[in-house]
Amino acid sequence: MGCGATKSNELQLKKYQRGSIGVPAMRAALLIQRWYRQYVARLEMRRRCTWHIFQSIEYAGEQDQIKLYNFFGYLMDHFTPANSERNLISHIFRENEICRDIEWERYFCYKNIEVPELYSGPHLSFPLTVSNVADLVEAFKNKQQLHTRYVLQLLLESWKLLRMLPNINQVSTCQTKEITICGDLHGHLEDLLLVFYKNGMPSVEKSYVFNGDFVDRGKDSIEILLILFAFMLLYPNNVHLNRGNHEDYIVNLRYGFTKEVLGKYRLHGKKILKLLQKIFSWLPLATVIDQKVLILHGGISDTTDLNIIAQADRHKYVSTLRPPKRRWVASGGNSTAGRHKVNGRMDNSLQRHCSLAYNSPLRSRYNFQSRSMQNFSSKVNLAVEEELKEQRRMAGLSQSYHDLRSSLSSDSDSDNYETYEDDSNEWKQIVDMLWSDPMPQDGCIPNEVRGGGCYWGPDVTEKVLRRHNLQLLIRSHECKQEGYEFCHNRKVLTIFSASNYYEVGSNRGAYIRLGPDLVPHFIQYQANRSTRELTLRQSVGETERSALRALREQLFAHKSDLLYAFQDYDTDNTGWISLKHWATAVEAVLRLGLPWRVLRSQLVTTTQDGMLDYQGWLRELPITEPKTELVQQSLLETMYKQRSNLETIFRIIDSDHSGLISFEEFRQTWKLLSSHLKMEISDEAILDMAVSIDFNKDGSIDINEFMEAFRLVDRTMNLPSEPNHTKTDE
Amino acid sequence: MEEENKEAVISEIHRRIAEAFNVFDNESSKSVDVREVGTIIRSLGCFPSEAELHEMIAEVEEEEPTGYIRFEKFLPAMTKVLMERKFRPIPKDVLIQAFEVLDQEKKGYLEAEELKKYMTQEGEPFSQDEVEEMLSAALDNKENVIFYKDLVSKMTFEDL
Numbered sequence: 001m002g003c004g005a006t007k008s009n010e011l012q013l014k015k016y017q018r019g020s021i022g023v024p025a026m027r028a029a030l031l032i033q034r035w036y037r038q039y040v041a042r043l044e045m046r047r048r049c050t051w052h053i054f055q056s057i058e059y060a061g062e063q064d065q066i067k068l069y070n071f072f073g074y075l076m077d078h079f080t081p082a083n084s085e086r087n088l089i090s091h092i093f094r095e096n097e098i099c100r101d102i103e104w105e106r107y108f109c110y111k112n113i114e115v116p117e118l119y120s121g122p123h124l125s126f127p128l129t130v131s132n133v134a135d136l137v138e139a140f141k142n143k144q145q146l147h148t149r150y151v152l153q154l155l156l157e158s159w160k161l162l163r164m165l166p167n168i169n170q171v172s173t174c175q176t177k178e179i180t181i182c183g184d185l186h187g188h189l190e191d192l193l194l195v196f197y198k199n200g201m202p203s204v205e206k207s208y209v210f211n212g213d214f215v216d217r218g219k220d221s222i223e224i225l226l227i228l229f230a231f232m233l234l235y236p237n238n239v240h241l242n243r244g245n246h247e248d249y250i251v252n253l254r255y256g257f258t259k260e261v262l263g264k265y266r267l268h269g270k271k272i273l274k275l276l277q278k279i280f281s282w283l284p285l286a287t288v289i290d291q292k293v294l295i296l297h298g299g300i301s302d303t304t305d306l307n308i309i310a311q312a313d314r315h316k317y318v319s320t321l322r323p324p325k326r327r328w329v330a331s332g333g334n335s336t337a338g339r340h341k342v343n344g345r346m347d348n349s350l351q352r353h354c355s356l357a358y359n360s361p362l363r364s365r366y367n368f369q370s371r372s373m374q375n376f377s378s379k380v381n382l383a384v385e386e387e388l389k390e391q392r393r394m395a396g397l398s399q400s401y402h403d404l405r406s407s408l409s410s411d412s413d414s415d416n417y418e419t420y421e422d423d424s425n426e427w428k429q430i431v432d433m434l435w436s437d438p439m440p441q442d443g444c445i446p447n448e449v450r451g452g453g454c455y456w457g458p459d460v461t462e463k464v465l466r467r468h469n470l471q472l473l474i475r476s477h478e479c480k481q482e483g484y485e486f487c488h489n490r491k492v493l494t495i496f497s498a499s500n501y502y503e504v505g506s507n508r509g510a511y512i513r514l515g516p517d518l519v520p521h522f523i524q525y526q527a528n529r530s531t532r533e534l535t536l537r538q539s540v541g542e543t544e545r546s547a548l549r550a551l552r553e554q555l556f557a558h559k560s561d562l563l564y565a566f567q568d569y570d571t572d573n574t575g576w577i578s579l580k581h582w583a584t585a586v587e588a589v590l591r592l593g594l595p596w597r598v599l600r601s602q603l604v605t606t607t608q609d610g611m612l613d614y615q616g617w618l619r620e621l622p623i624t625e626p627k628t629e630l631v632q633q634s635l636l637e638t639m640y641k642q643r644s645n646l647e648t649i650f651r652i653i654d655s656d657h658s659g660l661i662s663f664e665e666f667r668q669t670w671k672l673l674s675s676h677l678k679m680e681i682s683d684e685a686i687l688d689m690a691v692s693i694d695f696n697k698d699g700s701i702d703i704n705e706f707m708e709a710f711r712l713v714d715r716t717m718n719l720p721s722e723p724n725h726t727k728t729d730e
Numbered sequence: 731m732e733e734e735n736k737e738a739v740i741s742e743i744h745r746r747i748a749e750a751f752n753v754f755d756n757e758s759s760k761s762v763d764v765r766e767v768g769t770i771i772r773s774l775g776c777f778p779s780e781a782e783l784h785e786m787i788a789e790v791e792e793e794e795p796t797g798y799i800r801f802e803k804f805l806p807a808m809t810k811v812l813m814e815r816k817f818r819p820i821p822k823d824v825l826i827q828a829f830e831v832l833d834q835e836k837k838g839y840l841e842a843e844e845l846k847k848y849m850t851q852e853g854e855p856f857s858q859d860e861v862e863e864m865l866s867a868a869l870d871n872k873e874n875v876i877f878y879k880d881l882v883s884k885m886t887f888e889d890l
Contacts, residue, residue, distance in 0.1 A: 028828035029853035034779050035820050036856075036864055039885045041772030048753045440759055580742050595749035598773070 047540045049598055051481060053547040054502035056592040057554065058479075059449050061644060065254050066451025068645050069321050071676040108275050110152035113268070124150040124230075126157055133230045137201070140223045141193060148268045151226065155275050158229040161236060162282040167314050168306060169240045169287040171207065173516040179207045179289060181512040183476035183484075183495035184244065187218025187260070190527040191499055191509050192227065198523060199511065202231045202239045209287050211476045211495065212244020212297030212434070216255035218498065222264060225276075243283035244297040244476070245434040245452070249273065250319045254648040262657055270657045281315040285433055288470075293518055295474040299436035299492075300464050301454045302444040304429060312426045320431050321452065437478060438487050438494075458488040465491060474512065474520075483510025483524045499526045503546040548602055549622075554590060555603075556621045557641035561589045566614040576611040579604070635685060642673060643707065649673060650703045660700045666690045740809065747808045750774055751801055761798040764791070771808065776817035780854040786811070822882055829878035839875040 076090065115123070121144045122135040136146065146154075173179060180199055185192055202208045210228055215221035232239040245251065252258045252273075261276075262269040286296040286309070294306075435453025439445075442457040461473060473492045479501045485494045499509035510524045555562065565585035569577045577585075582604065583596040596603075604612055639646065649669050654661050661669070667686050674681045690701065750773050754766040762770065767790075768783050778786065790803040811817065832848055833840055842865055849856045849864065856864070867885075868876045 024831050025848070026852050028831035029848045030779060031820060031825065031828040032832075033849065033853050033856065034777050035825055036860075036885070037768075037780075038772045038777045038819075040860075040863070041769040044769050045750070045753065045773035052753065580738075580745075583745075595753050597746045597749050598753065 043540050045598065046544055049595060050540070050544045050547040051502075051506070052594055053551050053592075053599075054506060055479070056594060057550055058502070060592065063449060063451045064645065065251070065648065066321070068648060068676060069250065070451075108152055108156060108271065110149045110156070113149040113152070115147050115149050119147055121145055121147055122150075124154065126153060128157075128230060128233050130234065133227075133234050134201075136230055137193070137196070137227060140189060140220070140227065145264060146223075146226055148265055148272070151222075151265070151272060152268070152275070154226060154229055154233075155272070155279060157233055159275070159279050159282060161233060162279060162284075163315075165282075165284050167285050167310050167312060169209075169242075169284050170291070171209070171240060171287055171289045173290055173514070173518075177205075178513055178515045179209060181209045181211060181295060181474060181495060181514060183211050183497040183509075183511075184213035184479070184501075185210070185218070185224050186213055186246070186498045186501065187215055187221035187224060187257070188498040188500075188509075188527065189218070189220035189223050191497055191525075192224055194499075194509075194525050194527055195497065195511055198525060199513075202235055204235060204238055207238040207240075209240045209289075209295055210242065211287075211295055211474070212242045212283075213246045213476060214241075214244070215257040216246045216252060217501075219256075219260065221257045221260055222272075240287045241283055242287055242295060242297055243280065243285055243434065245320060247280040247283055248319045248321065249277045249280065250321050253651045254644055258651060262659070273657075277318055278315070281318045283314075285309060285314055285430065289514065290516075290518060292470055293472045293474060293514065294465075294468070294470050296433050297475060298432070298434045298453055298477045299438060299456055299475050300460065300473065301429075301432040301436060301456055302460045302463065303425070304432060304464050306468050308426060309429055309433070312430065314430070317427065317430055320427075320434050435477075438475075438492050440487070458491070461488045461491050472518065472520075479507055480510075481507045483508040484512070484522050493520060500528055503543045504528050505540075505543045544602075548599075551594075551599075551603070552622055553640075554592070555586070557637060558589050559618055559621065559637055562586065563615075563618060565589050566618075570614070575613055575615055576608075577614055579607060579610055579612060582612055582614070635681075635689060638677075638679070639689075642677070645673060645676075647703065647707055650706070654703065659703050661703065662700050663687070663690045666701055740813075743809055743812050744805065746774065747805055747812070748801070751804060755801070760801045762801075762804075764795075764797055764799050767799050767804070770804075771811070771817075774808070774812065775819065776811060777819050778817040782817060822886060825882050826879055829882070833878070838879070839873075839877045841875055842869060845876055 122132070122139040124132050124136070124146075139146070171179065180195075182192075182195060200206050208231070214224050214228060218224075228239070228241060232241060246255065246257070249258070258273060261273055265272055286294060286306070288294050288306075432453050435447060435450055437447060437450070437453070437455055438461070439455040439457055442459040444454050444456045444460050447453045447455050465471065465473065471491075474495060475492065476495055476497075478494055478496065479498070480494055480496050483496055483499070486492065487494070493512070495510060495512055496507075497509045497511055499507060501507055501509075505526075505528070508524045508526045510522050513521045513523065515521075562585065565588055566577055566582070567573075569581040569585060579600060583600060586596050587594070604617060606613075606616075646669065649672060650661055651657075653665050653669060667683065667690070670681055670686045670689075673679075750770050751762060754762045754770060764787060767787055768778075771778060771783065771786065786807065787799070790799050790807050792798075792800070792803075829840065830836065832844070845868075846861055846865065849861045850858075865876075868881045
């Protein structure tokens with residue numbers, strides 16, 4: 001009987017194998033499932049929040065840049081050449097002095113540049129051969145750099161080709177069968193290589209369209225550009241490039257491309273950048289496949305007209321941030337002094353202030369409310385609307401956006417005006433193409449988040465597609481978690497090819513394959529091998545840590561304003577506020593439209609009975625490294641908050657790209673910045689700052705060193721955080 | 731005073747619900763995909779079973795289901811859930827007991843296959859994806875078993 005008993009016990013013990021178990025076990029399973037599903041849901045929520053954090057900080061930064069740029073425009077328009085502030089920046093508005101082609105070729109002569117024997121990188125011969133280009137790709141894979149001589153040569157040849165291309169590439173699938181379309185690459189070489197690996201490199205059998213934003217943010221922008229140009233030269237009928245909003249030297253000043261080139265090509269970087277300025281303006285604006293599928297970088301607006309675009313002189317728009325130069329016929333001396341706003345008379349500043357002039361309605365856009373990263377006034381509640389009104393008043397504008405648009409189309413009585421009107425309409429079309437984003441609601445409104453282009457709705461998609469007999473719009477410009485996303489009843493498709501864009505694990509990249517049936521097929525990927533092997537939990541963790549770090553830096557940058565806001569709620573001066581008030585105050589100051597109550601547990605770790613010691617909490621936020629302790633605290637905060645703007649201004653002032661600026665230039669920078677921010681800052685404070693930042697005490701400030709000084713040390717992480725910019729391999 | 735407090739509590743609850751909802755409302759359309767509602771409810775600290783979830787969804791759905799849930803309908807229902815403290819969290823020790831029920835031999839761990847069988851065949855079964863994800867996070871690589879006490883500690887959010 002012993003045997004039998006054991007056997008039946010065995011059977012009992014292994015009952016789960018037969019799939020029928022008792023009630024207690026079933027209940028246990030239920031409990032565990034309930035618990036686990038909750039856990040997964042929490043993770044998913046955190047993943048989404050992380051995404052929102054990155055995105056809102058990114059867009060706020062872009063808006064910031066445009067505001068700065070608009071401010072420069074304002075300076076240009078309202079101050080005479082004698083004004084020193086204006087002089088600092090006027091050169092970026094000057095047209096490229098060398099205009100004629102012959103002069104260009106001579107100016108960029110590469111022939112004098114010798115390639116030393118020691119050079120181990122790839123050698124190019126022109127016209128390019130397949131093996132040349134294969135060598136090039138291989139070299140970049142091995143982290144080699146292309147010699148300046150070949151760079152200049154390659155760029156010159158590219159320019160010659162680009163000049164001959166129309167504004168809108170027309171491509172047909174009957175010649176090339178399948179076409180591959182890639183979105184933003186942003187200097188992510190690994191992603192481009194991954195696409196080539198999965199899909200094959202461009203060839204006569206394999207056509208590609210690259211939809212803009214090849215540069216900035218990532219660290220291999222120049223390599224990507226060189227590869228794309230090389231393939232374009234090799235297979236001009238099969239490789240098509242569209243211009244993106246980052247193919248723009250002014251944007252490059254802020255987002256890393258300028259810095260990358262100057263770092264990698266110390267001797268000739270400036271020349272290369274100047275050549276690229278022109279080349280970018282010659283990039284085609286759009287590609288149409290089989291006359292049915294329109295591909296462009298940003299999007300459209302209700303006024304988009306491909307016929308107008310086709311006729312434009314696209315190379316006039318060296319930077320799309322800048323409206324076309326006014327063409328005054330024989331009216332001497334009007335260019336800068338004493339421009340007045342006369343109703344109905346168009347003016348550069350009106351153009352540039354387009355986005356600022358719009359009286360935005362009080363609705364929230366996506367999850368974001370009105371964003372302002374610059375809230376320097378102690379009146380924490382100064383609404384963006386009021387700020388806009390203030391700017392408008394300063395600029396002498398009294399028109400709303402709608403008035404602006406109607407006056408654009410009103411009749412004029414002078415030739416000048418007429419010419420100008422065409423130009424500005426053209427300009428607006430191009431800006432819209434490169435900067436716009438889709439929105440779910442019908443209509444078309446200025447894109448105040450980015451500061452350029454517009455938001456367009458499904459009705460506009462319908463209208464524009466029908467106007468040109470098209471069936472699909474493919475665009476890029478916005479990062480998507482899955483690498484692609486449809487909207488507007490699947491009539492608009494966003495494709496984004498830079499994986500891990502915000503952070504390792506943040507998103508996948510994707511590309512599209514389109515055959516003669518014009519049905520898009522997607523292939524997704526993620527560049528970092530290890531992320532694919534991570535569990536959901538682990539990859540969420542990594543990205544989330546990074547997002548929270550970035551968020552804490554934002555909080556640090558607004559420390560003073562946060563303190564004021566908290567104190568407002570702490571009427572009895574106890575030093576404590578409720579978590580509810582914490583959330584409301586933080587949103588009022590940062591205005592990022594983030595779910596603070598959801599994020600609260602990760603940003604606020606020590607509370608007592610639902611109350612927070614806010615001063616203690618503020619002290620816990622990241623601090624800067626000891627070097628900058630010499631600088632006054634409030635100034636430090638400003639510097640940190642404004643570091644991107646500062647860097648942009650520095651690079652503009654540093655017109656010879658030496659990387660160094662003098663104390664005087666430093667002082668001028670601050671004067672400029674403080675008038676943009678409407679801040680008071682004494683000369684003495686500036687001098688103190690300059691002296692303390694001149695680390696090697698040689699009387700000039702190294703830009704890179706200066707930016708390095710703002711590395712934040714995140715105390716909770718015990719790790720120094722990276723400055724927001726990419727760093728070049730030097 | 732009581733009334734004021736209650737109102738303040740409710741308005742704060744409303745804000746929490748709105749925040750969580752908006753995270754998934756990508757298009758600012760004041761509605762979310764019905765498939766995300768479970769995530770939203772759970773992220774607010776609730777532990778409903780699948781059946782309870784479906785019941786709630788049925789409550790907030792449109793007369794003719796559109797695949798979307800509107801905030802208008804979601805808010806009052808969710809407020810009620812939070813005020814009444816429905817779908818309370820499962821205490822750690824209860825959870826461990828549940829594992830112990832499955833761990834009939836009281837080994838202190840479960841084999842991967844054991845857990846998989848239970849999760850996919852009993853209660854409200856997991857999908858293949860769900861169980862694989864759970865295993866990949868839970869498995870002690872060296873020994874290919876799940877030490878459930880550790881697992882419970884790892885996967886508990888302390889915050890709410």
